[in-house]
Amino acid sequence: MLQLLLALPFVAALGVMLYRSASRRTTAWLAGLAPLAGLGILASLTPRVLSGEVPQATHPWIPQIGLAFSLRMDGLAWMFALMVLAIGALVVMYARYYLGRREDAPRFFGYLLLFMGSMLGMVLAGNLLLLAVFWELTSITSFLLIGYWSHKNEAREGARMALTITGAGGLALLGGVILIGQVVGSFELDAVLAAGDAIRASTLYPAILGLVLLGIFTKSAQFPFHFWLPHAMAAPTPVSAYLHSATMVKAGVFLLARLYPVLSGTDLFFYVVSAVGAATLLIGAWNAIFQHDLKGLLAYSTISHLGLITLLFGLSTPFAVVAGLFHILNHATFKASLFMAAGIIDHETGTRDMRRLGNLRRYLPYTSALAVIAALAMAGIPLLNGFLSKEMFFAQALELETGGATMRIAVAIVAFLAGAFGVAYSLRFVHDTFFGDGPRAVEREIHEPPRFMRIPVGILAILCLMVGIVPAWTVAPVLATAARGVLGDAVPAYSLAIWHGFNHPLMLSIGGMIAGGLLYLGLRRLMDLHAVARHAMGRHLFRVNTRALLLGARRLTFRITQGSLQRSLWWVLVAVLALAGPATWQALAEGVGPSQPMPPTGWVLWAILMAATVATVVLHRQRLVALLVVGAVGLAVSLVFVLFSAPDLALTQLLVEMVTIALMLLALNYLPQASERSNHPARRWRDVAIALVVGIGIGGLAYAMMTRPLDTIASELLARSLPEGYGRNVVNVILVDFRGFDTFGEITVFGIAGLVVHALLRRARIAPDRVMPGAPGALPMPSNLSHLLFPLALAVSAYMFLRGHNAPGGGFIAGLVLAVPLLLQYVLLGSQYVESRLGFNYVACIGAGLLVAAFSGLASMLLGYPFLTSGHVEPHLPLLGPMPLASAMAFDTGVYLVVFGGAMLILSMMGTIRPPKAPATPPRNPQEAR
Numbered sequence: 001m002l003q004l005l006l007a008l009p010f011v012a013a014l015g016v017m018l019y020r021s022a023s024r025r026t027t028a029w030l031a032g033l034a035p036l037a038g039l040g041i042l043a044s045l046t047p048r049v050l051s052g053e054v055p056q057a058t059h060p061w062i063p064q065i066g067l068a069f070s071l072r073m074d075g076l077a078w079m080f081a082l083m084v085l086a087i088g089a090l091v092v093m094y095a096r097y098y099l100g101r102r103e104d105a106p107r108f109f110g111y112l113l114l115f116m117g118s119m120l121g122m123v124l125a126g127n128l129l130l131l132a133v134f135w136e137l138t139s140i141t142s143f144l145l146i147g148y149w150s151h152k153n154e155a156r157e158g159a160r161m162a163l164t165i166t167g168a169g170g171l172a173l174l175g176g177v178i179l180i181g182q183v184v185g186s187f188e189l190d191a192v193l194a195a196g197d198a199i200r201a202s203t204l205y206p207a208i209l210g211l212v213l214l215g216i217f218t219k220s221a222q223f224p225f226h227f228w229l230p231h232a233m234a235a236p237t238p239v240s241a242y243l244h245s246a247t248m249v250k251a252g253v254f255l256l257a258r259l260y261p262v263l264s265g266t267d268l269f270f271y272v273v274s275a276v277g278a279a280t281l282l283i284g285a286w287n288a289i290f291q292h293d294l295k296g297l298l299a300y301s302t303i304s305h306l307g308l309i310t311l312l313f314g315l316s317t318p319f320a321v322v323a324g325l326f327h328i329l330n331h332a333t334f335k336a337s338l339f340m341a342a343g344i345i346d347h348e349t350g351t352r353d354m355r356r357l358g359n360l361r362r363y364l365p366y367t368s369a370l371a372v373i374a375a376l377a378m379a380g381i382p383l384l385n386g387f388l389s390k391e392m393f394f395a396q397a398l399e400l401e402t403g404g405a406t407m408r409i410a411v412a413i414v415a416f417l418a419g420a421f422g423v424a425y426s427l428r429f430v431h432d433t434f435f436g437d438g439p440r441a442v443e444r445e446i447h448e449p450p451r452f453m454r455i456p457v458g459i460l461a462i463l464c465l466m467v468g469i470v471p472a473w474t475v476a477p478v479l480a481t482a483a484r485g486v487l488g489d490a491v492p493a494y495s496l497a498i499w500h501g502f503n504h505p506l507m508l509s510i511g512g513m514i515a516g517g518l519l520y521l522g523l524r525r526l527m528d529l530h531a532v533a534r535h536a537m538g539r540h541l542f543r544v545n546t547r548a549l550l551l552g553a554r555r556l557t558f559r560i561t562q563g564s565l566q567r568s569l570w571w572v573l574v575a576v577l578a579l580a581g582p583a584t585w586q587a588l589a590e591g592v593g594p595s596q597p598m599p600p601t602g603w604v605l606w607a608i609l610m611a612a613t614v615a616t617v618v619l620h621r622q623r624l625v626a627l628l629v630v631g632a633v634g635l636a637v638s639l640v641f642v643l644f645s646a647p648d649l650a651l652t653q654l655l656v657e658m659v660t661i662a663l664m665l666l667a668l669n670y671l672p673q674a675s676e677r678s679n680h681p682a683r684r685w686r687d688v689a690i691a692l693v694v695g696i697g698i699g700g701l702a703y704a705m706m707t708r709p710l711d712t713i714a715s716e717l718l719a720r721s722l723p724e725g726y727g728r729n730v731v732n733v734i735l736v737d738f739r740g741f742d743t744f745g746e747i748t749v750f751g752i753a754g755l756v757v758h759a760l761l762r763r764a765r766i767a768p769d770r771v772m773p774g775a776p777g778a779l780p781m782p783s784n785l786s787h788l789l790f791p792l793a794l795a796v797s798a799y800m801f802l803r804g805h806n807a808p809g810g811g812f813i814a815g816l817v818l819a820v821p822l823l824l825q826y827v828l829l830g831s832q833y834v835e836s837r838l839g840f841n842y843v844a845c846i847g848a849g850l851l852v853a854a855f856s857g858l859a860s861m862l863l864g865y866p867f868l869t870s871g872h873v874e875p876h877l878p879l880l881g882p883m884p885l886a887s888a889m890a891f892d893t894g895v896y897l898v899v900f901g902g903a904m905l906i907l908s909m910m911g912t913i914r915p916p917k918a919p920a921t922p923p924r925n926p927q928e929a930r
Helices: 002-018 024-050 075-098 105-124 128-146 153-184 189-193 196-201 205-219 228-234 237-243 250-258 267-289 294-314 318-349 365-379 385-398 404-434 451-469 476-490 504-526 537-560 565-589 600-618 623-643 647-668 681-706 714-725 730-738 740-764 783-803 811-829 831-838 842-862 888-911
Strands: 056-062 067-072
Touching (some): 002 024, 002 067, 002 105, 024 075, 024 105, 024 476, 067 189, 075 105, 075 237, 075 250, 075 318, 075 451, 075 476, 105 128, 105 250, 128 153, 128 189, 128 228, 128 237, 128 250, 153 189, 153 205, 153 228, 153 537, 196 205, 205 250, 205 267, 228 237, 228 537, 237 294, 237 318, 250 318, 267 404, 267 504, 294 318, 294 404, 318 365, 318 385, 318 451, 318 476, 365 404, 385 404, 385 451, 404 504, 537 565, 565 681, 600 623, 647 730, 647 811, 730 740, 730 888, 740 888, 811 831, 842 888
Antiparallel strands (some): 056 067
16 A cells, blocks of 8 residues: 555656646646545555554565665654645645646646655655655755746756755765664664664764754755755745645655654754754744745745744654644645745736735735635634644743753743744735735736635635644644654653643743734834845855856866867876776786687787777878778677677677767768867877877786686576576576666666757757758668668567577667668658658657666566566467567567667757858867867
């Protein structure tokens, strides 16, 4: 059930993004089914979780490093999963009406579902390494969501800022997780949570705490990393409502709660977490008062409330932990409703600037009432949910024992100021938006939004009221379950009653409300809040540091390369010489073992290789001739593989040579026929010396390796290929089974390379009625021959693919076999003819190949085996007899599609771009020519 719960958003995201022809309503329904179905699964698991059981599911992944695909749902994970799915469903409903008609709804909902799945994976992770994986996925998917409106500069900047800060924190968190694994001996969460004493007693504890807290503070926008969150407001409002209420920024406090039993209980934890939380609480609340943008005010208030939650966990008492968990729930409800209300206001008025708003209660009565309820809950007014968790905070502040009286007084002052500031910015939100004069300079006709756009806001506002009035019937079971997931049997006695009599927390709360009201009125009298503009220092420092980093990198790059490929290669060879030189010298000094005599055919091939290599150096200025000679080198290497009985390598080398030579021929169309002659003799002799030294060194190292008796795993692979990989072709079994994950990474890189070429060159493609360079009559070969070659190549390609598991062949070779004749058709008949008749979509081919390869690996995980584990069947077919089939063929199909699609995408783009214009003036020096 846990696997299905986690898979739902990812499957729905795939369906939404593939079914792009669906209407906006259908797309929204498809997107909404994932969280609704997830809530159904969660409901089925709820009785077990409420009874104290922890449902788990574990699949091996990379056991050598302690990484398992472990999922577990205790009370804390259950509460966060409930928030992620419930508010996610409301956000999907809201976004259906928020997005404009020209917006790319499938892309938006696809990104949203990917983020939802990443958050679910993080809260359900039962392995710390797996948690770190999903942690980074939330950063990447939030980057896509924040930058959804990529045509806006502020959206791009906000997305980059969020990814930079949270990504850096993610690297720190990974370091902390690895150190925890070193101390505990396992990354499984059950083992880690049981080893709190060992971790706190370890000498690595300060480093673990510092690295983990860096990840937490950056993710949850704690001081001094808080500046990224307000700039993430450039995202569409449904994104802001989701990311900043129940998901993205709550990831940090979730991890703080998750690792609380492990990291808390020390003075270092107490003072660091409490100080950072208190600073964030006050800085966020004070800055919120002076914001003019509705979402800006809500963003800084989010920072403040996150600081409050962090401070509560930093106080390190069971009661403070319960209060922190309670406020996580309360903040999610009122903040999501406030963001949605701000989106409605923006949607109907065209602005979020409070200087242009006012008196909207007359135009948006229902929205105004709901927003006022949520704002008062944010201020902590009685009979609303925010009041209850604020009262618990005040009670903890006044009863704090750790740190003595000084610490108690300091926390009480922070609590009072936070209460006053919260009331002040909530009053500004309500007054400047819904009361007073206005609206000003609003050209739209203001009216209530569609009913279903208000329903999510209404549901959340009603929850704020219900929790505030009858907390024991609404939120008590959820809070108790979550608290047990963090504290275990140490859950303290607490009361969620709305009335505890006249006591010190109530007096402090009343004083804060009065002080907040007076502060707002005083600021309005003393200054024009609409004229005050507060500039974020963090944003300025981020820009300065980013520019300095880019400038430094640019200067370093220029000093190293100066735009010259030759100089770049010079640095690479020098680095290779410096790193590999000592190892080469040591290998040669130790002597070499016996070697076999070279056969006569080998000497002939060696002579051809040497002659072709020297000819490449001598003729390198004549680009076409040099390219032909390079092809001769590749052909000779293929024959060497044949000589040493490596047919798979020979076929691969030969086909790669054919494709790459064609690619370089296309590139030569955009280059001069000959390169410029260098006028620097000293540089020429320097390059000769480096080439000779590096060449002799690499040759010596290769000779020493080939003549040294090595104890390799070759014999083991040969022995296990047929019984475990179900294939007689050991090379193919290694690629698609034993090292299938490596191959999956390689085809992913190959596909990305093709997509990058497509992205760079697609705007430079020539008109569709044009053909590839040199096509009209360039070859004496009749065009009809290409029609005959293609079906023949298709048959050969299928044959090579089907035989690949037991004989030379496979997906990589088959993909290249099909690409070569198709390239010939491009050359002879032109791109328009080929693409109009065959209809190949190479981008889709790459995507389909990667999906096929991924799903073939996931299928084994669903059956309880590691990723990409191969299976085997041997059905008896009529007339054909036994037909051995391995599941690795499915993975090889993905390889086939990616190789074919990537190769043809690169070749077709290179052959159909506009030729460059001739330079107005010749280059000033040979360096520019290079």
